Amino acid sequence: MNTRWKRILLLMSFLILSITGLFASDGAIIDSGATAWMLTSTALVLLMIPGLAMFYGGLVRSKNVLGTIMHSFVAMGIISILWVIVGYSMCFGKSILGGWIGWNNDYFFLKGIDSNVLDAGVPEYVFSMFQCKFAIITPALIAGAFAERVNFKAYCIFIALWSLLVYNPLCHWVWASDGFLFNLGPKGAIDFAGGTVVHISAGVSGLIAALFIGSRRGYPYQVIRPNNLVITMLGAGLLWVGWFGFNAGSSISSGLSTAQALIATQVAAASGAMTWIIIESFHQGKSTALGFASGVLAGLVAVTPAAGVVQPYGAIALGLIASLTCYMSIQLKAKFGYDDSLDAFGIHGVGGITGAILLVFFIRPSWMSDALSLAGGSWTIWNQLGIQALAVIIAIVYAAVVTLVIIITLNKFIKFKSLEDDEMAGLDRTYHGERGYGMLNPS
Numbered sequence: 001m002n003t004r005w006k007r008i009l010l011l012m013s014f015l016i017l018s019i020t021g022l023f024a025s026d027g028a029i030i031d032s033g034a035t036a037w038m039l040t041s042t043a044l045v046l047l048m049i050p051g052l053a054m055f056y057g058g059l060v061r062s063k064n065v066l067g068t069i070m071h072s073f074v075a076m077g078i079i080s081i082l083w084v085i086v087g088y089s090m091c092f093g094k095s096i097l098g099g100w101i102g103w104n105n106d107y108f109f110l111k112g113i114d115s116n117v118l119d120a121g122v123p124e125y126v127f128s129m130f131q132c133k134f135a136i137i138t139p140a141l142i143a144g145a146f147a148e149r150v151n152f153k154a155y156c157i158f159i160a161l162w163s164l165l166v167y168n169p170l171c172h173w174v175w176a177s178d179g180f181l182f183n184l185g186p187k188g189a190i191d192f193a194g195g196t197v198v199h200i201s202a203g204v205s206g207l208i209a210a211l212f213i214g215s216r217r218g219y220p221y222q223v224i225r226p227n228n229l230v231i232t233m234l235g236a237g238l239l240w241v242g243w244f245g246f247n248a249g250s251s252i253s254s255g256l257s258t259a260q261a262l263i264a265t266q267v268a269a270a271s272g273a274m275t276w277i278i279i280e281s282f283h284q285g286k287s288t289a290l291g292f293a294s295g296v297l298a299g300l301v302a303v304t305p306a307a308g309v310v311q312p313y314g315a316i317a318l319g320l321i322a323s324l325t326c327y328m329s330i331q332l333k334a335k336f337g338y339d340d341s342l343d344a345f346g347i348h349g350v351g352g353i354t355g356a357i358l359l360v361f362f363i364r365p366s367w368m369s370d371a372l373s374l375a376g377g378s379w380t381i382w383n384q385l386g387i388q389a390l391a392v393i394i395a396i397v398y399a400a401v402v403t404l405v406i407i408i409t410l411n412k413f414i415k416f417k418s419l420e421d422d423e424m425a426g427l428d429r430t431y432h433g434e435r436g437y438g439m440l441n442p443s
Contacts, residue, residue, distance in 0.1 A: 031121025034254040038126045041249025044242045045133035049076055049140060051238025055293070056144050057436075058232030059342050064148045065227055065436035067427025071143035071155060075136050078160050083132040084110055090168040091131065095178045102172045102179075120252045130249060131171075138167050138198045144342035145206025146213050148224075149423050152431035154414040161406050166205065166399055170197050174391070181391050185383065186374035187367075189391035192261065193250035195305025195356040200395045203349020205403040207340060212407050213417045215339035217424065227436075229289055236293035240269055243300050247307040261307040264315035265300065268307075271319030272299020279327050294347060295319075298326040301351030306359035314362025322354045356392050360385045 053072035060068045079087070086108065093104030106112025116124035139159035143150070173179040174191050181189040191197055216224065226232060247265045251257040276295025277287035299319030303310070306318060330346040340346055360381045372379045407416055422430040429435065 028117035029121055030117055030123065031254070034120055034252070035122050035126060037254035037258065038122050038130055038249060038252065041245035042126065042130045042133060044245025045130065045137070045249065046076075046242075048239050048242030048246065049073070049133070049137050051235045051242055052137065052140055054231050054235030055239060056147060056235070056342055058228040058230065058235060059226045059290075060148050061224065061426070062227040062437055063426025063428055063435075065428065066432055066434055067152065067430075068143070068147050069436075070152070070432065071147070071150075072140040074156060075140040075159055078156060079136040079139065079163055080132060082160060082163055083128075083135050087135055087163065087168055088128050088131065090164070091135075091171040092176050093172075095172070095176070099173075099178075099180050101169050102176050118252070122252060127252065134194055134198060134246075135163060135167055135171070138194075138202050139163055141199070141202035141344055141348055142206040142209060144344035145210040145340050146417075147341040148427065149213060149216050149341075149418050151415055151418050152427070154410060154416045157414065158406060158410055158416070161410070162205065162403065165406065166201060166402050167197070170201055170395060170398065173394075181394070184390070185387045186371045186379055189387050190309055190359060190363075190384070191305045191356065191391070192308035193247045193304045195301070195352045196391055196395045199301050199304060199348040199352030200356065200392060201399040203345040203347070203352060204396050204399045206344035207338075207349060208400050208403045209407060209416075210340045210345070211338055212404065212411075215337075216341065217420060219339045220334060220337065226290070233289055233293055236296055240296055240300065243269070243304075247304060251308060257308055260311075263312055264303050264307045264310055267312050268299040268303035268315040268319035268322075269296045270299070271316040272296055272302070272323040273319075275299075275320045275323035276327060279324065294326070294330075294343070295323045297347050298322045298351045301348055302355030302358075305352070305356045306362070309364055309367050310359055310362040311364055314359070317362060318355055318358060321358060322351045325354050326350050353392055353396075357385070357388050360388055 049072050053069040056072065057065045057069040088110060089104050089107030090101050093102035093107055095101075096103045104112075110125070110128060113124040113128065118124055118127055139162050142159070142162070143155065173181040174189060174197050176182060189196070218224070243265055244262055248258045248262040251261055273292050273295035276291045276298065280291045281287045299322055302318045302322030303315050306314070310318065326343075326347050329350040330343050333340055333343070333346060363381065363384070368379070368381065368384075371384065375383075410416060418427070418430065
């Protein structure tokens with residue numbers, strides 16, 4: 001066979017393999033571009049978890065840095081396993097128990113989705129793992145509220161129970177196709193990437209936990225300083241980068257809506273950061289690195305529910321407003337006297353509520369036109385505002401009540417708060433037998 005025919009056969013083989021590779025075993029077409037972006041987004045969201053670990057770890061005292069970082073890392077282990085076994089089924093299965101939760105036998109251990117492809121052209125495995133990362137980071141966010149004083153074993157059991165009883169039901173209500181909040185009004189309660197499911201639930205649950213567990217020893221009279229703001233700033237940077245997967249990946253596509261969410265994410269973070277340091281410069285006379293990082297997070301949290309429905313000016317406005325409301329909430333913390341150690345409620349709870357409600361004033365005209373058409377010509381932003389407020393209230397009440405029940409019940413078997421001697425020694429030594437900074441004396 002001459003060289004020319006060899007080349008022709010090689011080219012034909014390549015084309016056949018390329019074409020057949022676009023189809024799943026059930027005949028569904030795989031969109032390689034969307035799948036590639038969703039794989040990238042899944043990795044970016046996972047990157048946020050070590051980013052969160054660094055952000056939190058740098059803010060605590062050196063004797064607690066590893067223990068605090070472990071709160072994020074252990075969530076990757078516990079929640080990943082739970083997600084594969086029952087989490088995905090509880091979140092995205094068909095509604096059961098009156099709509100409180102979902103279930104699908106094919107999703108149990110993911111045993112029935114081996115060759116499934118979604119309508120968006122993405123393998124269901126990819127979508128499942130993308131959503132898994134949301135389920136991981138949400139309970140990890142809560143840890144910031146009671147950092148430096150929680151029993152590690154109790155924490156591990158708590159996040160497992162919280163994931164099953166709080167996160168999974170909320171996720172089902174808001175994001176499953178037959179969830180009741182998903183079906184409120186013509187287009188449902190808007191939560192594009194997790195303002196309600198992730199940030200409000202985590203922030204409110206963190207506040208409840210902080211109130212129940214009490215303050216750190218010496219708080220608020222003893223000055224508790226961060227051990228390494230450089231680590232915190234690097235963590236904030238990783239969170240900012242990872243958030244592009246968090247928000248833009250939630251389009252479950254690789255197209256116009258992805259680009260819209262991407263730009264909204266960037267400018268909201270920038271707006272939040274600049275607003276925070278400007279407020280600081282007037283209020284405290286200095287603009288701090290921690291303030292910049294806090295503003296970044298406030299803007300990112302606020303735009304999370306809105307990223308797919310607002311234009312850039314709306315994202316800037318949300319970042320600005322969220323930075324102001326979060327800054328004010330952190331100032332009020334000292335007046336009320338509760339110890340939300342790393343401002344889980346002050347940033348995530350308040351920022352999530354701000355974004356979920358105020359996004360209605362910046363919705364794209366095209367989104368409202370679609371809602372108006374579906375509603376038969378009688379739908380306004382005030383109608384949508386009512387739905388957003390209802391979803392926020394439901395998330396706050398449900399997360400608060402169930403979190404309190406979990407903690408009270410768990411505390412009867414394992415003390416949720418560290419013993420005073422253990423707290424004085426530090427989480428690193430008490431629960432892990434290690435030190436974050438070698439032979440340095442913990443402080």
